[in-house]
Amino acid sequence: MFETLQERLGSIFNGLTGRGALSEADVSAALREIRRALIEADVSLEVVKSFTDKVREKAVGATVLKSIKPGQMVVKIVHDELVEMLGSEGSEIDLNAPAPVVIMMVGLQGSGKTTTTGKISKRLHEKRGKKVLMASLDTRRPAAQEQLRQLGEQIGVATLPIIAGQNPVEISRRAVQAARLGGYDVVMLDTAGRTHIDEPLMAEMAEIRHSADPHEILLVADSLTGQDAVNLARNFNERIGVTGLVLTRMDGDGRGGAALSMRAVTGKPVKLIGVGEKMDALEDFHPKRIADRILGMGDIVSLVEKAAETIDAEKAAAMAQKMQSGQFDLNDLAEQLKQMQKMGGMGGIMGMLPGMGKMKDQVAAAGFDDRTFARQLAIISSMTKKERTNPDLLKHSRKQRIANGSGTNAADINKLLKMHRQMADMMKMMGGKGGKGKGMMRGL
Numbered sequence: 001m002f003e004t005l006q007e008r009l010g011s012i013f014n015g016l017t018g019r020g021a022l023s024e025a026d027v028s029a030a031l032r033e034i035r036r037a038l039i040e041a042d043v044s045l046e047v048v049k050s051f052t053d054k055v056r057e058k059a060v061g062a063t064v065l066k067s068i069k070p071g072q073m074v075v076k077i078v079h080d081e082l083v084e085m086l087g088s089e090g091s092e093i094d095l096n097a098p099a100p101v102v103i104m105m106v107g108l109q110g111s112g113k114t115t116t117t118g119k120i121s122k123r124l125h126e127k128r129g130k131k132v133l134m135a136s137l138d139t140r141r142p143a144a145q146e147q148l149r150q151l152g153e154q155i156g157v158a159t160l161p162i163i164a165g166q167n168p169v170e171i172s173r174r175a176v177q178a179a180r181l182g183g184y185d186v187v188m189l190d191t192a193g194r195t196h197i198d199e200p201l202m203a204e205m206a207e208i209r210h211s212a213d214p215h216e217i218l219l220v221a222d223s224l225t226g227q228d229a230v231n232l233a234r235n236f237n238e239r240i241g242v243t244g245l246v247l248t249r250m251d252g253d254g255r256g257g258a259a260l261s262m263r264a265v266t267g268k269p270v271k272l273i274g275v276g277e278k279m280d281a282l283e284d285f286h287p288k289r290i291a292d293r294i295l296g297m298g299d300i301v302s303l304v305e306k307a308a309e310t311i312d313a314e315k316a317a318a319m320a321q322k323m324q325s326g327q328f329d330l331n332d333l334a335e336q337l338k339q340m341q342k343m344g345g346m347g348g349i350m351g352m353l354p355g356m357g358k359m360k361d362q363v364a365a366a367g368f369d370d371r372t373f374a375r376q377l378a379i380i381s382s383m384t385k386k387e388r389t390n391p392d393l394l395k396h397s398r399k400q401r402i403a404n405g406s407g408t409n410a411a412d413i414n415k416l417l418k419m420h421r422q423m424a425d426m427m428k429m430m431g432g433k434g435g436k437g438k439g440m441m442r443g444l
């Protein structure tokens with residue numbers, strides 16, 4: 001099993017409790033783990049290097065959000081950078097050219113080229129209403145043209161009639177001509193593959209490209225291809241020029257690092273991913289999902305976002321316990337107010353505490369909107385320590401002093417004290433009624 005990056009970083013940053021900016025040393029330690037994780041995810045070495053350099057640049061000196069751990073912060077930076085490098089979402093197949101639009105499929109043997117040709121044809125036909133003609137240019141494997149013909153029959157897409165003895169370029173010319181005459185919108189050219197890249201293959205591809213003048217050249221690659229993905233992508237892109245990538249076998253348990261490598265080397269978008277053998281197992285590419293997968297975690301972004309809430313919720317639980325025991329002074333109220341402010345106001349902390357629904361209503365009824373938090377906090381911070389723990393001390397002259405100090409007035413202070421009293425009373429009632437497990441808290 002893969003160990004998640006989060007777990008690894010967790011142990012690095014365990015000793016690190018300080019907040020503030022990420023230091024060079026923190027980032028270097030984290031990057032060692034990130035490098036390992038990326039290599040395990042099959043990202044090629046050269047891409048790992050350029051990627052970690054970029055992350056280092058962004059991470060050193062970055063401010064750690066208050067409620068998350070430094071490790072999570074680094075993961076978030078890595079994740080965001082991955083998404084950026086993986087490129088934009090939903091890069092459609094471009095059909096913006098005079099019909100028939102020629103789409104040339106290239107890639108190694110066994111990468112899923114023929115299957116993907118069928119999947120894309122089906123999709124263009126069903127989802128975009130296009131009339132599609134498929135042609136196999138694979139003259140080396142005797143069964144290849146027949147395989148495509150059967151596939152076409154299965155999905156209801158026309159295939160170019162087979163004429164024995166023609167070479168790939170001749171077939172491609174015939175396909176384009178037949179498409180023109182038959183009023184087809186799209187011609188899909190399924191080229192031959194090899195088990196590895198060699199010069200004759202590249203020469204053949206270049207020739208087909210020259211004669212068929214494809215509008216899209218899609219490189220089909222097996223996502224389980226590890227380090228080789230980079231060579232593959234570079235070679236095809238340099239020799240033939242590709243317009244997009246399609247990654248197959250994303251239904252397998254590979255980490256998808258090839259997506260990053262190929263994208264980084266070619267700069268071309270991943271347009272689609274294959275997620276099974278069936279003809280409709282083709283999906284749009286979502287960089288976020290692939291980034292999650294490369295990092296080996298469910299959904300790291302929401303994890304980072306949730307981290308803040310989790311920590312607040314822990315504090316809230318501790319607070320609730322304090323309240324139940326009947327100790328709820330103005331320091332506690334201030335803490336509550338800060339939490340509420342941080343969590344986006346009224347819907348926040350109170351709603352997360354069991355049994356707090358009622359109090360939430362009460363606070364809201366007291367005319368408490370998010371803007372008042374700041375004012376209330378200012379009032380409390382203008383009090384002395386003694387006053388905060390014992391609000392009964394607050395008589396007229398003290399109130400005047402606090403009002404002056406906080407830029408408020410006596411009415412504001414009275415409102416705050418009233419709210420505190422109500423909350424404290426309610427807390428006492430909840431805590432006092434029957435003790436453990438029997439109070440109002442239970443079952444609410």
Ligand code: GDP
Pocket residue numbers: 107108109110111112113114115116193247248249250251252273274275276277281
């Ligand atoms: P080609 O030699 O590149 O044309 O490869 P094929 O299209 O013949 O596919 C080779 C094998 O991979 C076939 O058994 C396909 O069913 C399978 N295949 C293709 N794409 C996918 C995919 O996205 N997921 C899975 N699981 N299998 C796939």
